[in-house]
Amino acid sequence: MVASKKPHFKSFLMGGFEAACHVNGQGRRLDMIRQTQHDIQVEQDYALVKSQGFQTVRDGVRWPLIEKEPGVYDFSSLEPMAVAAQRLGMQVIWTLCHYGWPDDLDVFSPEFITRFAAFSQAVATFLSQYSDDTPFFTPVNEISYFCWVGGEVGTVYPYGKGRGYEMKLQLVRAALASMDAIWEVCPQARFVHVEPLIHVAVPPDQPELREAAHADHATQFEAYDIMAGMRHPELGGNAKYLDIIGCNFYHDNEWFYYGAYIPWHEETPDSNWVPLHQLIEKIYKRYRRPIIISETSHYGGNRPAWMRMIIREIQKVLIQDIPFLGVCLYPILDRSDWENDDHWHNSGLWDYSLGPEGRHLRVLAPDYAAEIQRAVQLFSSTATKELFSTST
Template identity: 50%
Template sequence: MGGFECSTHRVQSGKRLDVTAATGHDKFAAADYQRLQEQGIYTVREGLRWHLIEQTPGKYDFSSSLPIIRAARDMKMQVIWDLFHYGWPDDIDIFSPEFVSRFANMVRAFMEVLTEETDQTPFVTPVNEISFIAWAGGDVAYINPFAKGRGDELKIQLIKAAIAAIESVWEVNPRTRIVQIDPTINIIADPDKPEDRDAAEGYRLSQYQAWDMLAGRFRPELGGKEKYLDIIGVNYYDRNQWIHNEDPMKYTDPL
């Protein structure tokens, strides 16, 4: 399996990233797929660029996605589509109810295009890395919306958006498989600080919150159901393990 980085969020300088364009993948999708197939790779992750698709509220232009959809179809690549990869149109407040409805409507329009263009079983990731966005964008102001102390609020908002998007997807194409992706983390307490054990374990277990919300096992009032989990995707990064309140471990650390 391969993947093409597709982040579209704004960084602290105000600049918006568009990594699909920065890497030239939008122009060279067929050539990129050819190189993957030479390595025996026929499944990829791709992402929508919502800020390009909906530049005017309620009006959709999928010209940024169609070349990739068609290249994948013609070359028999299986695509897992990221519907939301850290970025959204500038006129939307991510904490507003409008965010959920606008996202669900855009997703419905995309699924209509995708279903018209290809008869493959679709695979989609409604919201990429809900736990990471909630922490990075809602707790520590690392990425947009650059909030602090609003991580739980942002996580709930993203869960609502993911559920609404899944329902939009299935309205158009009930065969679609849903891939829910989050990073896995491991946190332990310093052996010399037994008083940190409960906090470290609570932090470690928080990695499952988004999946439990989607499944309706936690905060069931949000409307989660087991069927929304479907396929679980796990990301692992080189900084995903640490001792509580310390810096991430290096991969060379014997722990």
């Protein structure tokens, strides 16, 4: 294990703000930053997160708001966020495309790649005014998931059917172009590539589905493989692009092939459930890159138990020779459903409550907060800092 000169991130525990801005199944453009009022409460939100011991967050750059006309950028929606981060000393991992792009763009067109590269460079240049620290970006959030929901089954825009792999190739091309464009103006930039970490199991009563289940399970690696040049090298992938791996892991990330989800229970886990630390070990062996859990949470009363499980699993990772750099609780603020503004998930550290004059109040979930504070204390010890400050 080789210790780095300094940790990649300011805090091991991080908070993630829901920033999706795609067009949903009803044909309605979402703006989850506005929906949660993070746009007008950003400084308060960063202060709240900091009060819980977090100094690093994931947040989003809303491309549809910024590029209203091709090549013309209005950063008025991003500036308050950059200013708030600067004032409070928050480190931000900025997502550049969280499922959404300008209305005039066709995701399958060559123009999508060139426009996204130019946009990425413009964002990096703009943000450089507010911090001299190494910037961190996620070019495209969850390529695998978005290409399934938007390109394969078509439940959100662009409503594609059977075009998931084609869309995946396109979004990887866009991510590669984005990184190259950012490096031109910011050579020290780092990238966190965020994808779902899943397990697809063979149904116990259908062993003949073993090969199909394994193939479905392996789709989670396609975007990383292409980015690293391990697959479709003609697209220009290279190991240099696969910087930090971000694994999104929720209670519904494990399922039987074309069947039910594998249930997760704290006390009596299903025998088909693969522990998180084992999934992390496997992805590290495949790529040998630094790793974070870039999204994780549960709903309602399940949040404390889920956090206890995350703590136990990460402790098992940290005793191994794996450069594991942190855990991002996502969403850190409660969020409404993409298809129903009135349904809030109760999945954040702060729940939603409607206050005077329509202001969204942040109501701390006490039992969840207690487990998170235990994690903050546990992972801020000197010994643990040495463990998670590893680098390649």
